[in-house]
Amino acid sequence: MTKTTGNQDMRPGAADHVKPLLVDIAAPLGAYYLCKDALGTSTLTALALSSVVPAVRTVSGVVRERRIKALAVLILAVNAVTLVLSFVSGDPRLMLAKDGAVSSTVAVGILCSVALGKPMMSTVVKPFLVKGDPAREAAWRRLGSGAAAGSERFRRKERLFSVLWGGGLLLECAARVAGAYTVPVDTMVWLGTVVVVVVLTATFLVSGGLAAEPMGRLITAETEAAATAMRQTGTEEDSPLAGSIQR
Numbered sequence: 001m002t003k004t005t006g007n008q009d010m011r012p013g014a015a016d017h018v019k020p021l022l023v024d025i026a027a028p029l030g031a032y033y034l035c036k037d038a039l040g041t042s043t044l045t046a047l048a049l050s051s052v053v054p055a056v057r058t059v060s061g062v063v064r065e066r067r068i069k070a071l072a073v074l075i076l077a078v079n080a081v082t083l084v085l086s087f088v089s090g091d092p093r094l095m096l097a098k099d100g101a102v103s104s105t106v107a108v109g110i111l112c113s114v115a116l117g118k119p120m121m122s123t124v125v126k127p128f129l130v131k132g133d134p135a136r137e138a139a140w141r142r143l144g145s146g147a148a149a150g151s152e153r154f155r156r157k158e159r160l161f162s163v164l165w166g167g168g169l170l171l172e173c174a175a176r177v178a179g180a181y182t183v184p185v186d187t188m189v190w191l192g193t194v195v196v197v198v199v200l201t202a203t204f205l206v207s208g209g210l211a212a213e214p215m216g217r218l219i220t221a222e223t224e225a226a227a228t229a230m231r232q233t234g235t236e237e238d239s240p241l242a243g244s245i246q247r
Contacts, residue, residue: 093180096188100176107169110162119162129216139222149225150218157218161211168203172196 113120130136143154175195179188 092185096180096185096192097177099192100173100180103169103176104173107166107173110166110169114159114162114166119158121162121165122158125161125212125215129212129219133223135223135226136219139219139226142226143218143222148222150222154215154218157211157215161207161215164207164211165203168199168207172199175199 110120126140130140139148142148143151144158145151146155148154172195176192179191179195183191
């Protein structure tokens with residue numbers, strides 16, 4: 001029986017990245033219908049209680065990592081303020097619009113990170129492209145730092161990836177806010193989930209084809225170029241990077 005060792009044991013798979021998203025989508029929907037239909041709470045109360053799971057997950061993430069993330073704090077603040085305003089006004093539609101406000105907050109954070117030269121979504125796409133391979137990790141660093149031939153195109157695609165996700169989340173926000181004030185509340189609860197799934201799926205496909213896949217090809221080309229250069233200079237056996245490539 002083969003036993004995996006090293007970085008492979010700790011390497012996150014695609015499921016590890018998708019699970020939190022599924023929790024944030026499925027848990028509020030289930031909680032809403034449980035509270036409203038099974039427990040008989042009001043629509044406003046059911047919507048408020050359905051917001052608890054994502055908020056708890058965000059707080060637990062901060063506690064677990066022992067590091068305060070500005071974006072997480074901002075999202076919690078938007079949630080808290082909107083919840084208070086919803087109860088004060090007694091308007092369940094404002095509660096539904098809250099989810100759009102959260103999406104727009106994330107979108108603005110992503111777009112600002114691009115403007116500052118530190119695309120936020122790079123941390124999301126990097127594990128999928130690097131695949132836990134030290135050689136590909138080194139290639140990413142060289143491409144990102146400008147030390148490789150394809151650096152300019154790589155960084156352009158890196159920025160594009162974050163811009164596409166920022167734009168996708170803004171589109172989701174617009175759709176959910178519009179629906180919150182035009183569609184019946186009970187319908188919008190499940191329709192909002194459909195909007196999220198459709199927009200995120202479309203953004204995933206578009207950003208993958210236009211940005212992530214070209215980045216992956218550049219990383220592969222840079223990895224192969226580095227291996228070739230080491231063989232030509234005779235430093236392959238002495239290089240830690242070369243060892244990782246050989247393995």
